[in-house]
Amino acid sequence: MSVGEQAVMAAQPPGAETLSFQAADVTGTHCATVSDVQRALPAGAVAQSLASMWSLPQNVPWSLRNDSTGAFLEDDVPIGQQVGSEAEARLTVTPRTHLG
Amino acid sequence: MSTSPNGTLALALRTKADGPVVLRESVTEGDLFDLYGEVWLAACLRKGHPGVPLDELRVRLVPVLEKGQDSVCLGLIIEGVGPDGATSRHVFPPAAFEDVAWRASQKLIRDGQLKSGDLYYYDVIVDRRPVAELAMRRQAAAPFTVTAKPTPLAYLTLPLAPLAERAEAIGDMGEPWSPVFYTRAALEKAERFARRGALAAHPVETGGVLVGPLCSCPDTGEFFLVVCDAIELLEAESTEYSLTYSGATWTHVQRTLGALQADPTTACYRILGQAHGHNFSPHFGEKKCEDCDQFATCTLTSVFPSVSDRRWTRAVFARQPWAVCHIFGLTARGGHAQALYGIRQGALAERGYYVLPDFAPAGPTPRVGVGGT
Numbered sequence: 001m002s003v004g005e006q007a008v009m010a011a012q013p014p015g016a017e018t019l020s021f022q023a024a025d026v027t028g029t030h031c032a033t034v035s036d037v038q039r040a041l042p043a044g045a046v047a048q049s050l051a052s053m054w055s056l057p058q059n060v061p062w063s064l065r066n067d068s069t070g071a072f073l074e075d076d077v078p079i080g081q082q083v084g085s086e087a088e089a090r091l092t093v094t095p096r097t098h099l100g
Numbered sequence: 101m102s103t104s105p106n107g108t109l110a111l112a113l114r115t116k117a118d119g120p121v122v123l124r125e126s127v128t129e130g131d132l133f134d135l136y137g138e139v140w141l142a143a144c145l146r147k148g149h150p151g152v153p154l155d156e157l158r159v160r161l162v163p164v165l166e167k168g169q170d171s172v173c174l175g176l177i178i179e180g181v182g183p184d185g186a187t188s189r190h191v192f193p194p195a196a197f198e199d200v201a202w203r204a205s206q207k208l209i210r211d212g213q214l215k216s217g218d219l220y221y222y223d224v225i226v227d228r229r230p231v232a233e234l235a236m237r238r239q240a241a242a243p244f245t246v247t248a249k250p251t252p253l254a255y256l257t258l259p260l261a262p263l264a265e266r267a268e269a270i271g272d273m274g275e276p277w278s279p280v281f282y283t284r285a286a287l288e289k290a291e292r293f294a295r296r297g298a299l300a301a302h303p304v305e306t307g308g309v310l311v312g313p314l315c316s317c318p319d320t321g322e323f324f325l326v327v328c329d330a331i332e333l334l335e336a337e338s339t340e341y342s343l344t345y346s347g348a349t350w351t352h353v354q355r356t357l358g359a360l361q362a363d364p365t366t367a368c369y370r371i372l373g374q375a376h377g378h379n380f381s382p383h384f385g386e387k388k389c390e391d392c393d394q395f396a397t398c399t400l401t402s403v404f405p406s407v408s409d410r411r412w413t414r415a416v417f418a419r420q421p422w423a424v425c426h427i428f429g430l431t432a433r434g435g436h437a438q439a440l441y442g443i444r445q446g447a448l449a450e451r452g453y454y455v456l457p458d459f460a461p462a463g464p465t466p467r468v469g470v471g472g473t
Binding site: 018023025026027028029030031032033034035036037038041046049050052053054055056057058059060065067069070071072092094095097098099100 | 128129130131133199200202203243244245246247248249251305307337341342343344345347348350351354370371374376406407408409411412414415416417418419420
């Protein structure tokens with residue numbers, strides 16, 4: 001486990017094929033700049049990867065929520081189609097589970 | 101951070117009590133973080149070291165093997181060494197791994213080896229097989245670059261005794277929990293939000309998030325929290341037995357909290373837990389107990405932490421062992437009942453709390469410290 005600079009795994013060179021955004025979990029315990037994200041990656045896969053990297057429970061599905069609109073990104077749709085090219089998009093990794 | 105047993109921890113699942121093992125499910129680092137968090141709370145936060153991040157806690161895992169067994173565990177001991185060199189030792193029973201077992205059971209259901217509602221059985225084991233598969237899965241987890249930003253733990257440095265002197269204790273205070281205080285106004289607000297759903301023609305679950313500061317006592321080193329306000333869950337998806345935060349709900353919560361954090365007097369507020377209403381009869385609509393008249397007090401209530409409540413708490417409050425879950429419900433006679441739950445041994449356990457008439461620390465403004473999670 002580590003904090004600070006995380007390992008870069010199969011990072012892509014910067015360019016039109018990738019995007020960056022600011023990410024946090026719902027309580028702000030984790031915050032990070034996420035870069036070199038392939039636009040074609042499904043948003044749900046990005047959420048799940050971040051949750052895994054932050055050692056969040058893998059028992060629940062995770063989604064990305066756009067802080068500016070409040071809307072959840074569609075898990076199966078490429079993230080590049082749902083996040084603009086602005087570098088300051090803020091997305092929250094949010095559990096898709098419920099109280100009972 | 102941790103030293104592990106010779107092997108990896110896993111669960112061995114069986115579909116029959118005396119049947120063969122049908123699945124081994126690895127216990128991941130993420131699965132252990134809640135347990136580490138409890139050790140961190142005891143070894144650092146409650147010992148006057150709230151500035152020590154969870155990541156810096158040194159822990160050692162010691163499986164408690166069944167007598168004569170090479171791999172089956174009666175439980176897991178986690179030892180944490182605080183900055184003062186003292187070791188805090190915690191024993192976690194197999195029940196602390198219920199969520200891992202549930203995850204494994206879902207795989208069995210998908211594979212057709214188990215049906216929803218079927219019983220299954222599990223042991224915590226030390227899996228001494230090679231861990232190459234797990235390592236490969238971890239390597240594939242991050243196809244982009246993540247640069248973490250420091251998220252220091254903000255807390256107030258505040259004497260505990262003056263608060264305790266004027267607080268009313270609610271519930272069982274016997275267990276050595278980290279103290280939780282509510283202001284009376286916040287408690288009433290939380291209950292109002294939780295019970296609002298009971299007013300509907302067909303009662304549903306409603307609630308709010310609990311906010312306030314984390315505090316560290318400079319005299320005793322105790323770590324405690326003060327719930328000073330509640331934020332209602334607007335536009336949540338409510339049913340009789342469930343409550344789902346929508347995107348709009350989270351947005352309202354985060355914007356309201358952001359406004360509080362922008363105010364110097366409430367800059368230390370964070371989400372400390374949640375409250376919600378189980379606005380249904382404990383009989384699920386049936387009549388009262390046959391011998392109801394023989395008891396002065398009705399103890400049959402709808403107040404309990406459900407599996408969903410536990411799972412939600414683990415997800416939202418990962419690495420936050422101080423988090424609380426307050427449930428407001430009904431007795432079988434239609435009266436009100438409530439209980440506060442905290443995280444203990446990987447589960448939600450009922451605990452007591454204190455109610456303050458108000459929270460306005462006397463004297464100089466409390467010092468704000470920063471640590472890290």
